[in-house]
Amino acid sequence: MQEDKLFTFVQALTLLVDEQVSEEIIFTKGKALLETLISDDDWLPDEFCKTHPEYYQQYLLFSDPLDRFSVVSFVWGPGQKTPIHNHTVWGMVGQLRGEEKETAYHLQKDGNYQAGEVSIFQAGQVAMVSPNTHDVHVVENNMSDKSSISIHVYGGNIGKIKRAVFHPETGAKKLFVSGYANALP
Secondary structure, eight states: OHHHHHHHHHHHHHHHHHTTOOHHHIIIIIHHHHHHHHTOSSOSOGGGSOOOSSSOEEEEEEEOTTSSOEEEEEEEOTTOBOOSBOOSSOEEEEEEESEEEEEEEEEOTTSOEEEEEEEEEETTOEEEEBTTTBOOEEEEEOOSSSOEEEEEEESSOTTTSOEEEEOTTTOOEEEEOOOOTTOOO
């Protein structure tokens, strides 16, 4: 059954988080769990795959009741991308469909943000973000003619966490809380 795949992933990740393991363990054992989840593209219900004509969509799939982690589908239409932003918690991004491009950004001495390393993620690949290593980037759909979907797992309820977007030339920071496209009003 399709829902069993997400349930199995959430159950295994809950047990891992219950052990109060380090971020390094999350990024090895948790990554393996996420790789298993995204190895098949037959479990995500259509309601969590809908694009918006203007904006990428962030759909909540599961939030731990203690806000220790959340699982989210990100759905990108052609040409859609994020601003330069951070997360403030660890995160794993598993590419389910399509292809996404990540550009890391680095704070410069003059206060602006400079584009750095570029990575392309294809279905089945997992990337990590962390405030302990590198946490500022832009993500975009790398497909010009179709949508892309990734499954994000964060070390908190990402839809409730105060984060920031950054102006590339001035470094000015604007705080925001992302919420979810499928949240109740």
